[in-house]
Amino acid sequence: MTKKKTSNSEEYLRMYTQMARIRAFEDQANKLYLSAKMPGLTHMYSGQEAVAVGICEALKKTDHITSTHRGHGHCVAKGAEFKQMFCELLGKEEGYCRGKGGSMHIADQANGNLGANAIVGGSAGIATGAALSAKNLGKDDVTVCFFGDGALGQGLLYEVMNMASLWSLPVIYACENNLYGEYTKVEEMAAGELTGRAKAFGIEAFELDGQDVLAVNNLSQKLVARARNGEGPFFIQLNTYRYHGHHVGDINREYYRPKDEEKYWKEERDPIINFGIWLAKENIATTAELQTLRDQVNQDAADAVAYALDASYPLAEEVDMHVFI
Amino acid sequence: MTKKKTSNSEEYLRMYTQMARIRAFEDQANKLYLSAKMPGLTHMYSGQEAVAVGICEALKKTDHITSTHRGHGHCVAKGAEFKQMFCELLGKEEGYCRGKGGSMHIADQANGNLGANAIVGGSAGIATGAALSAKNLGKDDVTVCFFGDGALGQGLLYEVMNMASLWSLPVIYACENNLYGEYTKVEEMAAGELTGRAKAFGIEAFELDGQDVLAVNNLSQKLVARARNGEGPFFIQLNTYRYHGHHVGDINREYYRPKDEEKYWKEERDPIINFGIWLAKENIATTAELQTLRDQVNQDAADAVAYALDASYPLAEEVDMHVFI
Amino acid sequence: MRSITLSQAVNEAIAEEMRRDETIFLLGEDVAEAGTPFKILSGLVEEFGTSRIIDTPISEPGFTGIAVGAAMTGSRPIVDLMFGDFLFLVMDQLCNQAAKTHYMSGGKLNVPMVLRTNLGATRRSAAQHSQSLHALVAHIPGVKVVLPSSAYEAKGLLKTAIRDNNPVVIFEDKLMYQDKSEVPEEEYLIPFGQANIVRQGTDITLVGTSSMVQVAEKAADILAKQGISAEVIDPRTIVPLDEDTILSSVRKTSRAIVIDEGHQSYGVTAEIASRISEGAFYHLDAPVQRMGAMDVPIPFSPALEDLTVPTPERVAIRAMALVKGELTYAI
Amino acid sequence: MRSITLSQAVNEAIAEEMRRDETIFLLGEDVAEAGTPFKILSGLVEEFGTSRIIDTPISEPGFTGIAVGAAMTGSRPIVDLMFGDFLFLVMDQLCNQAAKTHYMSGGKLNVPMVLRTNLGATRRSAAQHSQSLHALVAHIPGVKVVLPSSAYEAKGLLKTAIRDNNPVVIFEDKLMYQDKSEVPEEEYLIPFGQANIVRQGTDITLVGTSSMVQVAEKAADILAKQGISAEVIDPRTIVPLDEDTILSSVRKTSRAIVIDEGHQSYGVTAEIASRISEGAFYHLDAPVQRMGAMDVPIPFSPALEDLTVPTPERVAIRAMALVKGELTYAI
Numbered sequence A, B: 001m002t003k004k005k006t007s008n009s010e011e012y013l014r015m016y017t018q019m020a021r022i023r024a025f026e027d028q029a030n031k032l033y034l035s036a037k038m039p040g041l042t043h044m045y046s047g048q049e050a051v052a053v054g055i056c057e058a059l060k061k062t063d064h065i066t067s068t069h070r071g072h073g074h075c076v077a078k079g080a081e082f083k084q085m086f087c088e089l090l091g092k093e094e095g096y097c098r099g100k101g102g103s104m105h106i107a108d109q110a111n112g113n114l115g116a117n118a119i120v121g122g123s124a125g126i127a128t129g130a131a132l133s134a135k136n137l138g139k140d141d142v143t144v145c146f147f148g149d150g151a152l153g154q155g156l157l158y159e160v161m162n163m164a165s166l167w168s169l170p171v172i173y174a175c176e177n178n179l180y181g182e183y184t185k186v187e188e189m190a191a192g193e194l195t196g197r198a199k200a201f202g203i204e205a206f207e208l209d210g211q212d213v214l215a216v217n218n219l220s221q222k223l224v225a226r227a228r229n230g231e232g233p234f235f236i237q238l239n240t241y242r243y244h245g246h247h248v249g250d251i252n253r254e255y256y257r258p259k260d261e262e263k264y265w266k267e268e269r270d271p272i273i274n275f276g277i278w279l280a281k282e283n284i285a286t287t288a289e290l291q292t293l294r295d296q297v298n299q300d301a302a303d304a305v306a307y308a309l310d311a312s313y314p315l316a317e318e319v320d321m322h323v324f325i
Numbered sequence C, D: 001m002r003s004i005t006l007s008q009a010v011n012e013a014i015a016e017e018m019r020r021d022e023t024i025f026l027l028g029e030d031v032a033e034a035g036t037p038f039k040i041l042s043g044l045v046e047e048f049g050t051s052r053i054i055d056t057p058i059s060e061p062g063f064t065g066i067a068v069g070a071a072m073t074g075s076r077p078i079v080d081l082m083f084g085d086f087l088f089l090v091m092d093q094l095c096n097q098a099a100k101t102h103y104m105s106g107g108k109l110n111v112p113m114v115l116r117t118n119l120g121a122t123r124r125s126a127a128q129h130s131q132s133l134h135a136l137v138a139h140i141p142g143v144k145v146v147l148p149s150s151a152y153e154a155k156g157l158l159k160t161a162i163r164d165n166n167p168v169v170i171f172e173d174k175l176m177y178q179d180k181s182e183v184p185e186e187e188y189l190i191p192f193g194q195a196n197i198v199r200q201g202t203d204i205t206l207v208g209t210s211s212m213v214q215v216a217e218k219a220a221d222i223l224a225k226q227g228i229s230a231e232v233i234d235p236r237t238i239v240p241l242d243e244d245t246i247l248s249s250v251r252k253t254s255r256a257i258v259i260d261e262g263h264q265s266y267g268v269t270a271e272i273a274s275r276i277s278e279g280a281f282y283h284l285d286a287p288v289q290r291m292g293a294m295d296v297p298i299p300f301s302p303a304l305e306d307l308t309v310p311t312p313e314r315v316a317i318r319a320m321a322l323v324k325g326e327l328t329y330a331i
């Protein structure tokens, strides 16, 4: 952990809570899948919580984010509620997208989340466009584009980084390097240095421990402020790890990823555990208080799941609504 | 000029001739347009001759190139004949593509030219694929991908440079920076350093005076040899200039490009004039000999035009031939 | 009434709408000082400045994606795609993103963007600069598809497109940019989904889109000389499609030819012909005829290119055969 | 005869062809050790090594372009495109480059590549992972389009595709990967452009593609119980399309329904229905019916998704109405 500033204890606890909420959400989502109650597949964000929370806690509600197929964490971190999220995952009418989007398209317009995206790298243009829009309309909103290391393979990203740089747009490209894209290692997919991909376009680029929520938040605060000030764009590479398989169904994964590696990240690098230890050490919260907090969050998630399971599906009439406005 | 090696006088004269042939070809093509004998529009390569010739003279016949909308120079440099080229430009059956491709799709398979391309950047994949193919099939052929500064805007290029780097493919990306893409300056289209775009993918990149045919040829020889040897890919930025408008119809262009600038390049930086001066100075050829050579080349071009104007169009039956093989 | 070119009509439509609504901006290649290679947008950057008339790098997928994001967040972008053939480059952003956002978000997000591009062959521009690809976009739910057939149509339809809250793709006919037609000085809009009966007739219905409206009209002239009265219908928008106007006409005439410059197979003519066959089956005296572009890449050679697209003469010949009952089975 | 899954059939087809011809290689995302997310290609990298079964970065336009170039220079690449929805990303390389190269070069270059991808909804994968986009490719001259409807078909058609000297796109039905059918041990190829009469019948022709062949067969079962004899035809390839077999059938039955999982409007059903209406006009007792996917982005919610695609029940209902003469005008 990089920063000690107990005057911020409320913020710290909020970050801890948000990380815990993401973890709780994903644990429930995974259970839903394992108990065959979830339609389709979904991608767990567990392990990467410090990235979404560290960044989103540096944003205002009106700032925008774009998200990915692994998008629950971003959604929670940007302010979404469990109930509407679970309803969406289960295809229910009360879901954020009335059940029409599902996990891979969950969006939360009211909190500035422009949506998950099932096309890898597909939201790079959208994020950059939101930044251009803000600039053009005279708003000081900043947009964060979340994407995985795998999305570095998509040419679209380079096209829009070039324009963001040419036009000094208030956008931050947040590359979550969790070491894999599906079942392939990042080094087999990406030549050269990842941050070099942004520097080539004259974009200031940073590499960071994505498990350290304070470090992520500190840098984000600075870059968001600078972006608001017209000094953008920026690029951050956040080194992190996904605990689960590529999706909930990816159970036997030793052929591409050693168990030891998973063990190391889960036991030594867990962003929630480590931040908890630090909070206790700094006397911001006791271990027991943190436990209570996590219990509460877990209960909230379980309640929301129960609610969503009972909620109703959209009516058949909805099927051809919302094609056009 | 960077190299003096009079033992190579035959090669030097060949380079001079090839450059003169390109210039002669373009002058005739322009005349065809101005006299309304050319169907459609075409893009003149005049001014950039040292790039195509310097590079192609470093290649074997079985090496491949891919070309651009501004492709006559590459085509001549890779060994094509005037007659079939003019026939193609006029849509005649004896053209390299039986008149079906025209200027923007001229290809010369027999000499390893995989074709011009009317999609900016559209041949980056093709060139990289030709390199992969050569490697896979155990051939030692090298592929050169010609493209303009404007093509740096296309994401496809970054996707394939990444793969070329990951897989060490024998491909050379030759970026002809002629300062403009259509009516827009390169600095308004490209953020950062151009060579940085390749270095980001771990590709060795070079910047070079594209008006100096010997410099271009020397570097090309080296890189082609290294690529043949499995040390590719490489990237070369060749700084050059197009003398005409974006296409033959782009006549009033002062609003985007000052006359002075054109004058400077044409008078001070002409690759043919300057190489001619050097050849004379080195006693490789007299000014008169070079004049004779240029006269001959001009005559050849004029004869080929006359031939092509008289040649016949493909028969109507051809219209639905060659959709499938 | 004054006459202006289609190019001027487009320019006016954009200028008027941009004056009315500050959230509109336009982006694309060489749109500012150069005013596009077709000189359609000349003068706009002088009035609206470079933050609203934005020159982009040659990055079609990128700037289309940027437009999608801008449209989702309060702006109303107009994308200038220099050639319709470049649609292939932007399909993901247009069809996976823009077209689906409103639906996928359960109606919460929307994408009020216009993508202006063009169609049309016979300019000797060869296979990658001559395609008419509107059928591809029409197949994807969530995008409206507009095909103006004159300067008048172009202005009224483009203004409607700019005010629409959905993604709209408008295809201008490249060969028509310098064609003039009467265009009122006063503001007008042409609603989507309302076909135009260009000419009344009783013997046969010619449904023509975009460039093919003129072709149908000229064919109707030829037919008139033979005593055949052709009704010419311009659907104006193919999504939404005004089936009613087309069906009423065919129920009256009992014969129809659908003419479109896209490739014939799996294209626009098939959809319109099918809807006619479904909705006017018992009125039809003969199978609905389709005339699209040949199913070949557009050849460069003038000797070949002109063979690939429907012409007034070929339409008239087909119409006469139809009227004379010579097309009992397939062509 | 042994039965194997469609997934195994594809695997066998590729392995057999790769053994036969060393110039064939395969590339795509997670195709090597992972054997694709659908586990279709498991075992191939072990036999053929990483230079012939190539894992790529997530760069669909890039690796499709690479395949085009490789195909132009002596290799025969097979591109694995994980989801049919990603076609939008590769349209330029597929349709502007691969499809046109042979024609534009006057027959001198050719592009013997296969792009394997899939189609099909109802997997709860939502709007960007459920599309059936074969109509888009079929509209572009120069690409063959193949739609296998079983393991047997998949193997025979894929082998033909790999030996074809043109760009071929083959769409597998995602929901069928684990479906078994009888597949001989001996080598066989299924020629393109030759429809399969899956079941003989006299009262109505059901033309079904890909996933919809099973739907048509099940509908035929339902109809049989009602005393209605349906002929089921699987075109196998929609480019080239075997019009003759379809027309012969409709001339016999006088009624037809075309069923396809792509969106209905401007899609495959329109083309096939049009060809039937043109070629069997005077034999038709009622308008040809079209049943495609609804013109909506595919919704995630199971409650909605299942409504969007044709089912055996809905096909049977439509067929009965048709046979009973209830569909005199439009539906």
Ligand SMILES: Cc1ncc(C[n+]2csc(CCOP(=O)(O)OP(=O)(O)O)c2C)c(N)n1
Pocket: A069, A070, A118, A119, A120, A121, A147, A148, A149, A150, A151, A152, A178, A180, A181, A182, A246, D029, D058, D060, D082, D086, D089
């Ligand atoms: C354009 C595209 N190609 C392929 C896929 C299939 N796919 C889904 S997630 C994924 C891996 C993405 O890796 P990364 O960006 O690193 O994100 P992570 O899953 O690691 O969070 C792939 C290949 C897709 N959804 N979109």
Ligand SMILES: Cc1ncc(C[n+]2csc(CCOP(=O)(O)OP(=O)(O)O)c2C)c(N)n1
Pocket: B069, B070, B118, B119, B120, B121, B147, B148, B149, B150, B151, B152, B178, B180, B181, B182, B246, C029, C058, C060, C082, C086, C089
């Ligand atoms: C994908 C695509 N976008 C736009 C165009 C239109 N266009 C043709 S040439 C050109 C400029 C290309 O600039 P550059 O690559 O620098 O080549 P140069 O013309 O300078 O040789 C443009 C925009 C095109 N042909 N293809």
Ligand SMILES: [Mg+2]
Pocket: A148, A149, A150, A176, A177, A178, A179, A180, A181, A182
């Ligand atoms: Mg990853």
Ligand SMILES: [Mg+2]
Pocket: B148, B149, B150, B176, B177, B178, B179, B180, B181, B182
């Ligand atoms: Mg240039």
